[in-house]
Amino acid sequence: MTVTFDLTLDCTDAQLLAAFWKTALGYVDEPPPPPFRTRGEWLAQFDLPESAGDGAWLCHPQRAGPRLAILKVPEPKTVKNRLHIDIRVPRDGDPAAQWARAERLAGAGGAILVEAEGHHVVLGDPEGNEFCVAAASA
Template identity: 35%
Template sequence: MALHWKLVIDTSDAPTLADFWAAALGYEVEDQSTLIDRLLAAGQLDDSVVTEHRGRRTFRGFAAIRHPDDPFDRDTGVGQGRRVLFQDVPEPKTVKNRLHIDVHAGAEGLAALVERLESLGATRIREFDKGPAGHWWVMRDPEGNEFCAAQ
C-alpha cells in the first residue's frame, strides 16, 4: 500500500515560490479560499492568519501546489496526490539543499526547458554533461533552492 505524502519546502515567501514551482512543473496552486471563508464565517479562524495573494484568500505563510490530474478535496482545496507545500520560516537558506527536485525536459529539449525556467526566475549554476549517463543543469529557484533541469 502506497503512503500519502507531500514534499515540504521552507521559504521566505510561500505564495510567490508556489507560483514559481507551479509554473515550472505544470502544477496548480491550491485554492483554499472556500475553506478559509467557511472557517472565518464560523469564527474558527482569526483574520490575522489570513492574507490575499493574486485575488484569493490564503493562509499566511503557507501555499501548496498539486498535480493537475490528481484528486483534491473540493471543500478544502487540498490535493490528495502529488503535492508540494511551501511554508515560511524565519531563518534564511544558508547551505546546499540535502534534497532537491529534478525537472526533466520533454520534447522541447533541455535548452528550451532551461530558458523557460530562467524566464520564471530561476538561475543557472553549473552544467554537467556526462554523455550517456546524462546531461543536466544545476539551477536555483527564486529563493536560492537548488534543483536540476535534466534531459
C-alpha cells in the first residue's frame, strides 16, 4: 500500500518560517479542511491552547508534493536536524542555478552553512533548521 506523508517543522515563530519556506519551495498557504473557513475555526474544535498564529500549513500550489506544517513549540532548537529537506533546482542549462537559488534564500533570511563545490549547498532557515540546495537529477 502506498501512503502519503507530510513534513512538520518545529519553531518559535511560525509566520516567519512560513514566509521563508513559501519563498524556498514556491508553496502557498493550505486552506483549512472543509467545512471550516479559517484555521482558527479548525483549531477551535480541538480545544487546544494554540492559536492560528502558532502554526502555518503550506502546500504545493497543485498539491504535487508533501504538505509542510510549521508549528510553534516552547523549546528552542538545540541540535542538528536528523531529517532535512533537499531542494532540487532544475539546471536548465545553467550549472550555477543551485548556487543562485542558495544566494536568493540567504537573502530571504537563510544562512549558507557549507558549500560542497560542484554538488550542493547546506543552508539554515531563519531558525537554523538545516536544508540543502542541489541540482535536480537528470
